Amino acid sequence: xxxxxxxxxxxxxxxxxxxxxxxxxxxxxxxxxxxxxxxxxxxxxxxxxxxxxxxxxxxxxxxxxxxxxxxxxxxxxxxxxxxxxxxxxxxxxxxxxxxxxxxxxxxxxxxxxxxxxxxxxxxxxxxxxxxxxxxxxxxxxxxxxxxxxxxxxxxxxxxxxxxxxxxxxxxxxxxxxxxxxxxxxxxxxxxxxxxxxxxxxxxxxx
Numbered sequence: 001x002x003x004x005x006x007x008x009x010x011x012x013x014x015x016x017x018x019x020x021x022x023x024x025x026x027x028x029x030x031x032x033x034x035x036x037x038x039x040x041x042x043x044x045x046x047x048x049x050x051x052x053x054x055x056x057x058x059x060x061x062x063x064x065x066x067x068x069x070x071x072x073x074x075x076x077x078x079x080x081x082x083x084x085x086x087x088x089x090x091x092x093x094x095x096x097x098x099x100x101x102x103x104x105x106x107x108x109x110x111x112x113x114x115x116x117x118x119x120x121x122x123x124x125x126x127x128x129x130x131x132x133x134x135x136x137x138x139x140x141x142x143x144x145x146x147x148x149x150x151x152x153x154x155x156x157x158x159x160x161x162x163x164x165x166x167x168x169x170x171x172x173x174x175x176x177x178x179x180x181x182x183x184x185x186x187x188x189x190x191x192x193x194x195x196x197x198x199x200x201x202x203x204x205x206x
Contacts, residue, residue, distance in 0.1 A: 001106040003201055004114035007128035008174060009077060009162055010135035012185040012193050016128055017110035019194040020201060029100045031111035034093050036071040037061045039079025049082040059092040074143065081162040085169040112166055115177035124204035126183055126197055127176035132159050134186040
């Protein structure tokens with residue numbers, strides 16, 4: 001069984017995907033981490049994330065980079081959104097994601113194009129969303145807990161810019177798959193969101 005969980009930044013899709021993986025006993029892949037690694041590698045290389053060549057070169061990042069705490073920073077998240085618009089970058093990471101999705105054990109993947117591009121045959125597809133205000137508040141609290149100096153309004157502006165890039169890119173834009181079940185987590189706490197997701201998956205698989 002493949003479970004695809006898509007949605008914008010800070011919607012709760014990662015938390016939901018991890019919970020679904022634990023509930024159904026499936027391996028989980030946060031595909032956004034791959035794009036964050038590319039964005040981080042561009043930064044480390046001194047390259048330009050808006051340059052297709054620099055971004056493509058960064059897809060050769062070492063696996064050890066996936067454990068870098070800097071991948072969770074707001075700066076890296078912005079870089080990830082910028083490198084993800086390049087078709088060559090998406091193609092370079094496609095095989096890695098596809099291989100994970102089609103393993104014999106089944107899998108849960110979360111990202112922005114799992115149900116539409118990476119695993120359109122997924123038996124369960126969720127699109128997790130929330131208002132910009134709710135997402136910014138979550139990210140603000142998360143970053144503050146890490147000791148980062150952050151500004152709520154700046155986070156909101158950054159999320160709006162990312163949403164604009166993700167929804168309007170030419171390749172694999174952020175849109176719900178036609179058969180995806182939409183879960184709005186704006187007014188849900190973690191347990192409520194997870195419960196809604198489990199119910200949606202069980203309904204999808206019958």
